[in-house]
Amino acid sequence: xxxxxxxxxxxxxxxxxxxxxxxxxxxxxxxxxxxxxxxxxxxxxxxxxxxxxxxxxxxxxxxxxxxxxxxxxxxxxxxxxxxxxxxxxxxxxxxxxxxxxxxxxxxxxxxxxxxxxxxxxxxxxxxxxxxxxxxxxxxxxxxxxxxxxxxxxxxxxxxxxxxxxxxxxxxxxxxxxxxxxxxxxxxxxxxxxxxxxxxxxxxxxxxxxxxxxxxxxxxxxxxxxxxxxxxxxxxxxxxxxxxxxxxxxxxxxxxxxxxxxxxxxxxxxxxxxxxxxxxxxxxxxxxxxxxxxxxxxxxxxxxxxxxxxxxxxxxxxxxxxxxxxxxxxxxxxxxxxxxxxxxxxxxxxxxxxxxxxxxxxxxxxxxxxxxxxxxxxxxxxxxxxxxxxxxxxxxxxxxxxxxxxxxxxxxxxxxxxxxxxxxxxxxxxxxxxxxxxxxxxxxxxxxxxxxxxxxxxxxxxxxxxxxxxxxxxxxxxxxxxxxxxxxxxxxxxxxxxxxxxxxxxxxxxxxxxxxxxxxxxxxxxxxxxxxxxxxx
Amino acid sequence: xxxxxxxxxxxxxxxxxxxxxxxxxxxxxxxxxxxxxxxxxxxxxxxxxxxxxxxxxxxxxxxxxxxxxxxxxxxxxxxxxxxxxxxxxxxxxxxxxxxxxxxxxxxxxxxxxxxxxxxxxxxxxxxxxxxxxxxxxxxxxxxxxxxxxxxxxxxxxxxxxxxxxxxxxxxxxxxxxxxxxxxxxxxxxxxxxxxxxxxxxxxxxxxxxxxxxxxxxxxxxxxxxxxxxxxxxxxxxxxxxxxxxxxxxxxxxxxxxxxxxxxxxxxxxxxxxxxxxxxxxxxxxxxxxxxxxxxxxxxxxxxxxxxxxxxxx
Numbered sequence: 116x117x118x119x120x121x122x123x124x125x126x127x128x129x130x131x132x133x134x135x136x137x138x139x140x141x142x143x144x145x146x147x148x149x150x151x152x153x154x155x156x157x158x159x160x161x162x163x164x165x166x167x168x169x170x171x172x173x174x175x176x177x178x179x180x181x182x183x184x185x186x187x188x189x190x191x192x193x194x195x196x197x198x199x200x201x202x203x204x205x206x207x208x209x210x211x212x213x214x215x216x217x218x219x220x221x222x223x224x225x226x227x228x229x230x231x232x233x234x235x236x237x238x239x240x241x242x243x244x245x246x247x248x249x250x251x252x253x254x255x256x257x258x259x260x261x262x263x264x265x266x267x268x269x270x271x272x273x274x275x276x277x278x279x280x281x282x283x284x285x286x287x288x289x290x291x292x293x294x295x296x297x298x299x300x301x302x303x304x305x306x307x308x309x310x311x312x313x314x315x316x317x318x319x320x321x322x323x324x325x326x327x328x329x330x331x332x333x334x335x336x337x338x339x340x341x342x343x344x345x346x347x348x349x350x351x352x353x354x355x356x357x358x359x360x361x362x363x364x365x366x367x368x369x370x371x372x373x374x375x376x377x378x379x380x381x382x383x384x385x386x387x388x389x390x391x392x393x394x395x396x397x398x399x400x401x402x403x404x405x406x407x408x409x410x411x412x413x414x415x416x417x418x419x420x421x422x423x424x425x426x427x428x429x430x431x432x433x434x435x436x437x438x439x440x441x442x443x444x445x446x447x448x449x450x451x452x453x454x455x456x457x458x459x460x461x462x463x464x465x466x467x468x469x470x471x472x473x474x475x476x477x478x479x480x481x482x483x484x485x486x487x488x489x490x491x492x493x494x495x496x497x498x499x500x501x502x503x504x505x506x507x508x509x510x511x512x513x514x515x516x517x518x519x520x521x522x523x524x525x526x527x528x529x530x531x532x533x534x535x536x537x538x539x540x541x542x543x544x545x546x547x548x549x550x551x552x553x554x555x556x557x558x559x560x561x562x563x564x565x566x567x568x569x570x571x572x573x574x575x576x577x578x579x580x581x582x583x584x585x586x587x588x589x590x591x592x593x594x595x596x597x598x599x600x601x602x603x604x605x606x607x608x609x610x611x612x613x614x615x616x617x618x619x620x621x622x623x624x625x626x627x628x629x630x631x632x633x634x635x636x637x638x639x640x641x642x643x644x645x646x647x648x649x650x651x
Numbered sequence: 652x653x654x655x656x657x658x659x660x661x662x663x664x665x666x667x668x669x670x671x672x673x674x675x676x677x678x679x680x681x682x683x684x685x686x687x688x689x690x691x692x693x694x695x696x697x698x699x700x701x702x703x704x705x706x707x708x709x710x711x712x713x714x715x716x717x718x719x720x721x722x723x724x725x726x727x728x729x730x731x732x733x734x735x736x737x738x739x740x741x742x743x744x745x746x747x748x749x750x751x752x753x754x755x756x757x758x759x760x761x762x763x764x765x766x767x768x769x770x771x772x773x774x775x776x777x778x779x780x781x782x783x784x785x786x787x788x789x790x791x792x793x794x795x796x797x798x799x800x801x802x803x804x805x806x807x808x809x810x811x812x813x814x815x816x817x818x819x820x821x822x823x824x825x826x827x828x829x830x831x832x833x834x835x836x837x838x839x840x841x842x843x844x845x846x847x848x849x850x851x852x853x854x855x856x857x858x859x860x861x862x863x864x865x866x867x868x869x870x871x872x873x874x875x876x877x878x879x880x881x882x883x884x885x886x887x888x889x890x891x892x893x894x895x896x897x898x899x900x901x902x903x904x905x906x907x908x909x910x911x912x913x914x915x916x917x918x919x920x921x922x923x924x925x926x927x928x929x930x931x932x933x934x935x936x937x938x939x940x941x942x943x944x945x946x947x948x949x950x951x952x953x954x955x956x957x958x959x960x961x962x963x964x
Contacts, residue, residue: 163733171691300701321734323915360910367815529682
């Protein structure tokens with residue numbers, strides 16, 4: 116006869132035995148991150164594209180900063196500083212001569228030469244909008260010797276250094292000439308830079324793990340690190356980026372000491388971490404992100420300026436930001452299209468945005484415009500957490516003002532495909548969508564793609580706006596900071612009147628780290644040089 | 652038997668061809684543009700067009716399909732549009748964690764569920780039966796991620812017996828492997844235990860009412876022999892079917908569990924590829940899944956004859 120008691124006992128003890136046994140088998144398993152030479156970080160997304168020129172994806176840009184170096188870089192005052200090279204500018208502003216510093220070497224041991232720089236800048240110039248503007252006025256870009264690069268222009272381009280020093284979205288990373296010879300529309304297949312970390316190809320699992328090793332031959336600059344500029348000192352032997360699709364898993368792993376760093380923490384999960392004395396939750400930088408609404412200028416009703424103004428009057432930054440972030444510590448009502456904390460940022464004319472929704476004004480504008488009830492197709496992505504709330508809040512506000520709103524839910528990739536359609540709404544087009552940018556990506560008129568007014572050549576939404584193009588040309592020609600600022604304010608006022616896009620405010624996504632991680636540079640781009648790790 | 656297996660293997664060819672055509676067309680008809688995903692937010696329409704040309708996305712559908720089939724016939728699953736790495740390599744990297752977790756899950760499930768089902772049937776309408784059935788209902792009803800979080804909270808955070816997340820291969824050390832695989836396996840096993848226990852109980856109840864069981868008992872055969880040698884063997888066919896289907900489901904991807912425990916398996920690869928419209932990866936994954944189902948079903952069918960001599964091929 117079967118002995119039930121024995122079976123029960125055996126069954127009951129099986130799970131415990133499995134768990135206990137595995138714990139005993141793995142004495143080092145729980146101490147994985149006690150290694151002081153490796154930093155394990157959970158980044159905002161998985162790294163899948165390894166070419167930092169072909170894509171504007173932030174994770175690929177971050178990867179670029181790990182393994183590549185740049186010619187010049189902005190410091191925390193948005194001022195270009197020498198990084199791989201010093202420079203001299205001719206008096207007529209037509210010739211820039213860069214001199215590479217000593218000790219620059221690629222990860223394969225080859226020295227960095229002027230030819231590598233020329234090839235890298237040329238490839239970047241085919242892709243980056245600011246780079247294209249420089250190459251429009253480039254007479255020649257040459258390397259007369261291994262250390263020197265001479266960039267000759269046909270007419271002055273005063274913001275040249277600002278453009279090549281920008282930290283986002285596509286900085287001109289320097290690659291070996293043979294790699295940079297790849298077409299700008301094709302992804303590179305060799306990942307060799309001269310930056311402070313080496314990409315470990317063997318350990319790379321697309322979208323899952325990427326491992327960087329300290330480049331022992333990297334020679335940092337002597338100046339202290341400041342944003343992307345200054346000395347890049349690698350203080351750990353390895354940096355591992357791992358992707359965790361589940362936010363709660365990442366938080367539990369950080370709490371348990373299995374990982375060292377989370378780049379972006381969901382606000383609603385923060386209380387789990389803030390109660391842990393071994394974990395620090397903080398703002399890495401004060402610039403953060405902006406969220407914006409983009410109307411389609413090609414088709415009714417947003418081809419009518421008064422109707423765009425009505426939409427802007429109906430929208431309320433505070434309610435949108437509060438819905439997105441919840442905690443006011445992590446958002447900022449801000450009407451400056453170039454960001455509220457940037458040198459060119461100014462809130463001129465933005466009271467309509469920052470003063471709260473004015474439904475009556477919106478209704479009056481709709482009446483004046485003769486709005487005929489044409490429904491607005493508002494694209495609402497459902498799979499990107501930072502973009503879920505904006506369309507919902509906007510739809511409600513627009514309906515209150517009298518708009519007919521057709522909010523269509525779809526995944527983000529469908530938004531990405533559909534927003535490129537210039538067809539009328541009845542043929543698969545659209546009227547409005549929301550997206551987010553890092554503040555450094557919108558901080559001046561050459562970088563901010565939404566102030567491009569070149570119609571079909573402009574960014575999705577395609578405004579044909581000769582006035583803003585004249586202002587942008589004025590900005591390019593401005594040779595001093597005061598003039599640049601004055602032109603930027605004019606562009607700000609113009610955008611507030613013409614509603615090229617609707618600035619919906621700034622927000623910060625906090626980061627979290629173990630208390631053992633220190634000396635992280637407070638820059639908009641998370642970088643791992645200078646970072647230190649001590650024992651638990 | 653050999654002829655039967657050969658016939659079944661040959662029958663997979665049209666199945667796979669239909670799946671290939673279906674998935675190819677479905678992907679091309681679904682909104683989304685891999686070029687836009689590759690280029691990022693600030694790309695201009697001209698840049699996108701050039702990237703589409705480079706990726707061959709502007710070629711006629713028939714050309715794209717024939718290129719893909721040609722690659723498949725050469726044993727090449729293609730290259731990921733995003734990471735520019737070999738799809739076969741990506742799948743191989745992800746298959747290991749999935750297979751290992753699936754095997755562990757099925758092992759735990761069978762070891763626990765079959766005895767539970769047998770005992771529940773043997774003690775039909777007693778508190779033991781009630782307990783097993785209650786567990787089954789609970790196992791079906793509680794979402795898998797909730798079970799995962801509960802196990803993490805208890806065993807990883809409170810007791811700190813095992814890590815919260817991650818995956819190590821057995822070659823990294825059996826301790827490291829088991830300590831990371833045990834919680835996801837237990838999480839998944841909850842559902843399968845419920846399923847298999849319920850199926851075992853139902854099958855056993857049917858068999859235990861048969862004349863030959865009564866005869867065996869009348870002859871004084873020990874009860875455990877009656878249950879496990881006579882009854883269970885005759886009740887095995889539906890149980891094997893459930894185990895086989897369950898195993899195929901586990902192999903083809905359990906994305907929620909893989910996400911909760913940060914396991915780089917097939918499920919995550921498939922979902923990530925779908926979200927990124929990485930056509931070659933999605934196509935390979937769906938073909939692989941179809942192949943796994945066909946193969947597992949064949950194995951299950953063949954195994955019937957070992958348990959039930961009445962079944963002959």
